[in-house]
Amino acid sequence: MSKVILSGSTGFIGQHLNKHLEDKGSSIYSISRSEISAAEEQLDSFFNSDHHADADVVIHLVGAAHRQFTDADANFINVELTKKVLDRAIRLGIPRFIFLSSANVYAECDEAISLDTVIDPSVLPNTMQSKLVAEEYIKQAALKHAIDVVIIRSPLVYGEGVKxxxxxxxxxxxxxxxxxxxxxxNNKRSLVSVYNLVDFIQICIDHSAAANQTLLVSDGNDLxxxxxxxxxxxxxxxxxxxxxxxxxxxxxxxxxxxxxxxxxxxxGSLQLDIEHTKTTLNWQPPYSIEHGFKLAAKK
Incomplete structure (x- = not known):
């Protein structure tokens, strides 16, 4: 089974992903945003430990997206912390790096969004601009080093414990x-339940066709x-x-x-066309949108 370094395991998505992967038999090595932000020596110690250095994949969930940040904070969280984790994964020869980005890098539009949709960074908030900078750094690293990268652009995520x-x-x-x-x-927005998202991330851990792809994900049922x-x-x-x-x-x-x-x-509308994702990975969202809403309603 896979050995996974999971950054951001205490967050909403991270908690669900941690449980899902453990249920599937994976070994999870968790690291928090505060630990990534700490001194370089402490981060090196984590990655160089006997347990962590043999990981199969790093899944990087730490990010700033849903509230306002200063430009400096958005850049630090989305870009600098991503660089720190990715650079150490490359140094250790960890074969795959999965980065959770956001579908909000696209502006609202009336047509369904695909990977060919042009992105205008100038109309985006600093959190999304910095997500794009991080994505570009990851793509360039994949070209220069022996590491496969997977970038997942996710819409709003919901489920039990959502805030x-x-x-x-x-x-x-x-x-x-x-x-x-x-x-x-008359608008349409894509959503993804955390249950569909963690299932999709698990597929991306070792699916050969996911290597060096940017992938859109959703429930496939826009509202x-x-x-x-x-x-x-x-x-x-x-x-x-x-x-x-x-x-x-x-x-x-x-x-x-x-x-x-x-x-x-x-x-407005933010509707994702996930046909490329479904075809490339032979994946279908396993849970209905009603399933996710019911669990999101739990107190």
């Missing part, structure tokens, strides 16, 4: 709070904002209390409050 906006909305729906989203029904809230109500056996506020109202309010970016995430 942030998804958890807030699920909680409001569960309390039958009337949300003004019923008319936001409008209205459909998302309706499903949150359904899995909690609550009435759908959403109100039909016209979409143009959100646009006007966003301009007045200077929150256009937040409004675009609410009413």
């Amino acid at each position: 942030a906006n998804f958890a807030t909305m699920m909680n409001l729906v569960g309390k039958k709070f009337p949300l003004p989203f019923r008319s936001i029904k 409008s904002t209205a459909e998302m809230v309706a499903l949150m109500a359904e899995v909690q056996q609550k009435p759908n209390m959403t109100l039909p506020v016209p979409v143009w109202c959100f646009r006007i309010l966003g301009k007045i409050l200077g929150k256009q970016a937040i409004v675009e995430r609410l009413i």
